[in-house]
Amino acid sequence: MTPNKPEMALSIRPATADDIDAIVGLWELADIVAWWRTPRDDAERLLASEHSTLFVGELDSGVIAVVSAGDDGRRGWLMDLVVHANHRGRGYGLQMARAAELWLTERGFRRAQMLLRTDNREAMAFCRALGYGVSPRGIMARWLHRPPLPDSGPDAPDDDGKLDVAITYLEQTERSGHGTPHPPAGIRAALMRAEQPTVSFYRYLYNTVGAPWLWWERRALEDSALARIIHDERVAVYVLYVDGVPAGFGELDWRTTPVVDLALMGLVPEFRGRGLGRYLLGALLDIAWSDAPEKVTVNTCSLDHPRALPLYQRLGFTPVSREEKRIDDPRLTGLIPVV
Ligand SMILES: CC(C)(COP(=O)(O)OP(=O)(O)OC[C@H]1O[C@@H](n2cnc3c(N)ncnc32)[C@H](O)[C@@H]1OP(=O)(O)O)[C@@H](O)C(=O)NCCC(=O)NCCS
Structure with a gap:
């Protein structure tokens, strides 16, 4: 994208308290303010601190751009840069960034940093066009105040940040007579074993399928520990593709032979509600029974989809035991992001 010539010269100046409404408006319109921030408080804090500042860019029509600059004592940062959507592509963003960089240079900083969501591709x-390069770092974050989570239902944590969960263990001691499962009519589905799946692909499946049900155990594993499980030849990961797109997965665990455990099974959220769950479960059971095990086991917890338990029972599983546990809410421990 090549910027058009600026239609008008942008006048850039330090912001004052009178600009706060316009600044907050620009941030909100650009949708860059995370839900846990309070933009008005942020703007006031940035203006009040000697470690930060806000610049606004003005045309005759008023304020059309904002950027903040600040230092954390050691590093200089550019933050919250927004150019109003009607005025983008004219070089104003670049001018705003350079003004903030100058503020940092004048304070002796030799490097400017920006924090961006990696999915904010624009x-x-x-930033790349301005000469910024990615500096790989991981951001570790922890809630100092509790984020808004449900206050009723199975996934509502108690005051200690714990969840009460009930796990039902089920088993099937003989092959059920449901016959070979077929994908729902009109859906082109293929189930393929992922031989030695990469950890990143596996994490994609596990995190995407499991996020609504707070699957957290595998998220807690280091890559090496996870790889040891999923690369074990007695563990088989099957991926369900619909029109070539991963739509779900299941995992059969033969490490406890002669018992096969259906360790995990679920659909990517966009593929729920089309009859694919029943197909996937039926197909996995077919595979599990092909090795003539003594029995097939599965467990489901009260955080799982409420229809998981009845589906297992319909396909021939019988509950054999139940366990109650209190777990740390994985959203509060940071394992599952609250976005
Ligand atoms: C990012 C943003 C500030 C850019 O402002 P802008 O005024 O459109 O940018 P400019 O016209 O000054 O462009 C400067 C350079 O960046 C490039 N650029 C800008 N947007 C781009 C895009 N979407 N894709 C590719 N390049 C882009 C321009 O081509 C130009 O490069 P060049 O000089 O090599 O030709 C603006 O798009 C915005 O406000 N976005 C929403 C808020 C946001 O996401 N802010 C970042 C979080 S801090």
Whole structure:
């Protein structure tokens, strides 16, 4: 994208308290304010601190751009840069960034940093055009105040940040007579074993399928520990593709032979509600029984889809035991992001 020539010269100046409404408006319109931030408080804090500042960019029509600059004592940062959507592509974003960089240079900083969401591709491209490169770091974050989570239902944590869960263990001691399962009519589905899946692909499946049900155990594993499980030849990961797109997965665990455990099974959220769950479960059971095990086991917890338990029972599983546990809410421990 090549910027058009600016239609008008942008006048850039330090913001004052009178600009706060306009600044908050720009941030909200650009949708860059995470739900846990309070933009008005942020703007006031940035203006009040000697470690930060806000610049606004003005045309005759009023304020159309904002950027903040600040230092954390050691590093200089550019933050919350927004150009009003009607005025993008004219070089104003670049001018705002350079003004903030100058503020940092004048304070002796030799490097400017920006924190961007990696899925904000436009802003990433903009930064690259300005000479910024990705500096790989992981951001570790922890809630100091509790984020808004459900206050009723199975996934509502108690005051200690714990969840009460009930796990039902089920088993099937003979092959059920449901016959070979077929994908729902009109859906082109294929189930393929992922031989030695990469940890990243496996994490994609597990995290995407499991997030609504707070699957957290595998998220807690280091890559090496996870690889040891999923690369074990007695563990088989099957991926369900619909029109070539991963739509779900299941995992059969033969490490406890002669018992086969259906360790995990679920659909990517966009593929729920089309009859694919029943197909996937039926197909996995077919595979599990092909090795003539003594029995097939599965467990489901009260955080899982409420229809998981009845589906297992319909396909021939019988509950054999139940366990109650209190677990740390994985959203509060940071394992599952609250976005
Ligand atoms: C990112 C943003 C500030 C860019 O402002 P802008 O005024 O459109 O950018 P400019 O016109 O100054 O462009 C400067 C350079 O970036 C490039 N650029 C800007 N947007 C781009 C995009 N979407 N894709 C590729 N390049 C882009 C321009 O081509 C130009 O490069 P060049 O000089 O090599 O030709 C603006 O898109 C915005 O406000 N986005 C929403 C808010 C946001 O996401 N902010 C970042 C979080 S801090």
